[in-house]
Amino acid sequence: MELMLLNDAGQSAGTVQANDVVFNRDFNEPLVHQVVVAYQANARSGNRAQKDRSEINKSTRKPWRQKGTGRARAGRASSPLWRGGGKVFPNSPDENFSHKLNKKMYRAGVRAILSQLAREGRLAVVEKFEVDAPKTKVLAEKLKLMGMESVLLITDNLNESLYLAARNLQSIAVIEPEAADPVSLVYFDKVLMTRAALARFEEMFA
Numbered sequence: 780m781e782l783m784l785l786n787d788a789g790q791s792a793g794t795v796q797a798n799d800v801v802f803n804r805d806f807n808e809p810l811v812h813q814v815v816v817a818y819q820a821n822a823r824s825g826n827r828a829q830k831d832r833s834e835i836n837k838s839t840r841k842p843w844r845q846k847g848t849g850r851a852r853a854g855r856a857s858s859p860l861w862r863g864g865g866k867v868f869p870n871s872p873d874e875n876f877s878h879k880l881n882k883k884m885y886r887a888g889v890r891a892i893l894s895q896l897a898r899e900g901r902l903a904v905v906e907k908f909e910v911d912a913p914k915t916k917v918l919a920e921k922l923k924l925m926g927m928e929s930v931l932l933i934t935d936n937l938n939e940s941l942y943l944a945a946r947n948l949q950s951i952a953v954i955e956p957e958a959a960d961p962v963s964l965v966y967f968d969k970v971l972m973t974r975a976a977l978a979r980f981e982e983m984f985a
Contacts, residue, residue, distance in 0.1 A: 780894075782977070785889040789925030795904045795974065797897070798981045807887070811895075814888030814961045817878035825874040832857045832865030885961075892964045892985055901960040902970045904977055908934055913943035922951060929968035933959055935975035956980055 780803035781794040797803075822954040835857035842853045854976075857866045910917050918941070927948040934941065937955050945953040946949060952963060956979040964970060972980070 780897060782897055783900070785903050785905050785925065787905075787921070787925070789927065795977065797977060798985050801890050801984045802839065802894050802897050802902075803958070804887075804890045806895045806898075807891050810884065810888050811891050811961070813963075814880065814885055815965060817880040818961050820876045820878045821880075821947075823876040825876050826872055827870050827874070828872045829866045829869035831867075831869045832859060835863070835865045837863070844892075851922055886984055888962070889959075889961060892961055893980070893984075896970055901968065902972075905971060905973055907936075907973050907975075908932060908941070908971070909938075910940055910944050913940040915944050915947050918944035919948060925971075927969050927971065931959075931963050931967040931970045933970065933971050933972035933976045935979060957984065 780797045780799050782797050782802065783791060784793045784795045786792045832855075837856040839855050839857075842856055843850065845852060853861075855865065859865045893902065910921065922928070930952075932945070932951065932953045933956055934953060935956065937953060941953055947953050950967075952967065954963070956976045959980075
């Protein structure tokens with residue numbers, strides 16, 4: 780599989796030969812969907828909580844007598860049927876949202892995503908990517924010159940200058956190959972990786 784090689788101006792500088800095992804796989808949409816959903820579910824902290832009827836701070840006195848009022852029977856104001864009452868099946872703070880995902884399925888899903896990005900022309904390679912100063916404006920102008928507004932930059936050498944320049948840009952993320960995840964690969968319009976990062980991906984997923 781041949782990937783686009785770009786220069787610092789975003790112009791084509793040839794192609795790079797990539798491993799077909801990683802970058803030339805068929806797109807398995809159900810598998811990719813399962814991988815993305817599992818990754819998002821496993822990131823949930825599960826810290827939400829609701830109260831049942833025993834935890835509601837209301838009087839336990841019977842609101843009115845059982846018979847003779849013409850109204851329905853009522854035992855206490857914390858009933859789940861009442862506004863402000865407790866929940867029948869409340870969410871607990873220790874709720875587990877995790878999905879089990881085999882390592883083989885995860886690797887196959889990432890390979891399918893990378894292959895589809897390459898086919899759609901959303902994946903490109905540069906020799907190296909550096910900024911002269913840790914300034915957001917410098918990085919934004921460099922990527923704008925390359926014609927990239929929403930981009931996931933994967934570099935083998937995430938130095939402090941590049942990290943500080945990118946951390947305040949919502950449409951740009953800079954990570955190392957080991958930190959790449961399915962959600963980020965799908966989310967950004969473009970994926971730009973250095974040649975060394977490309978070699979690292981081939982080493983991890985081949």
